Ligand SMILES: Nc1nc2c(ncn2[C@@H]2O[C@H](COP(=O)(O)OP(=O)(O)OP(=O)(O)O)[C@@H](O)[C@H]2O)c(=O)[nH]1
């Protein structure tokens with residue numbers, strides 16, 4: 001079964017999570033400059049963009065726009081996290097349960113320095129402070145979940161992994177995450193089961209790093225105070241992926257495009273004005289957006305979504321087809337599906353992702369480009385077009 005990947009937007013209040021969400025999904029959610037505008041979570045579809053293979057193969061394809069293919073992912077926008085959320089400050093951290101299934105997080109960080117850790121307006125705030133704070137609060141959230149089972153662990157220490165995985169598998173945390181963490185943390189099971197807060201925090205923090213990787217959207221890059229902060233953050237946190245974004249500019253571009261005022265594809269470095277009936281105010285706004293793109297390349301929103309899937313989660317795109325000669329489904333639709341799978345996925349695993357039965361009755365797979373048969377344990381490459389033969 002194909003499981004759509006889920007990404008959560010997190011950050012302090014007023015950092016621009018809902019603006020990012022609305023820009024990516026065009027869902028009509030509330031945006032405002034006061035903290036805790038969002039309380040109930042918003043869920044929507046965003047899209048990863050890739051080059052569709054149809055152009056290279058000279059195929060006529062109805063699944064992409066001008067050779068750019070958009071693949072859906074699920075995006076979540078939740079309430080803001082403030083320091084001490086795990087102690088109940090702000091709206092606490094229980095709302096993170098709504099994004100339990102997320103395989104990665106986008107930390108929307110206001111790099112203009114215009115808001116503090118509580119999302120209140122200020123001047124010259126150092127956004128670096130919010131990076132560590134947010135990571136800590138997410139670890140505390142996971143720690144709270146872990147502690148629910150302390151009695152069970154004490155009663156059955158030999159069943160540590162079993163109890164842990166039962167609790168955490170619903171949060172996208174796997175045996176591999178657990179085993180890697182145990183070996184990396186250097187903690188013995190005995191130390192861990194001593195339940196000292198410091199050891200537990202270290203252990204859960206490692207689990208968080210592996211299972212909920214974070215990309216940072218350095219947002220509000222359109223504001224003049226943002227550039228220097230961004231450069232400083234990039235230097236200081238060179239190990240992290242930090243993408244400059246202007247959720248507000250992306251939202252304006254997407255809305256203008258939805259209203260047929262401009263031609264703009266998400267992630268593009270330019271747009272074309274297509275409506276002749278625009279007001280003076282609209283013209284000024286478009287001029288601002290044009291200059292923004294000239295200066296910054298793109299708004300960064302699409303880049304952020306792409307990077308999280310391809311760099312942080314190390315996924316690839318594969319195109320299953322039924323007819324390898326026409327690169328199509330049986331009904332003739334060219335390149336009907338684009339699937340995101342983990343790098344390392346094999347042909348047989350792909351068959352299982354399409355359908356349990358196709359996996360069970362797997363006979364062979366054909367690389368549609370070369371028409372060569374590949375084995376069940378052939379490791380798929382990015383952009384592969386694969387036809388799977390299975391028995392009846
Ligand atoms: N200049 C600028 N302002 C932005 C940008 N993104 C968001 N904003 C503004 O920041 C304010 C807060 O935006 P929201 O999207 O509501 O922020 P949030 O993180 O969802 O806030 P909460 O729901 O309260 O947690 C609004 O006034 C937005 O217009 C951006 O890229 N640039």
Ligand SMILES: [Mg+2]
Pocket residue numbers: 017018019030031037038077078
């Ligand atoms: Mg919001």
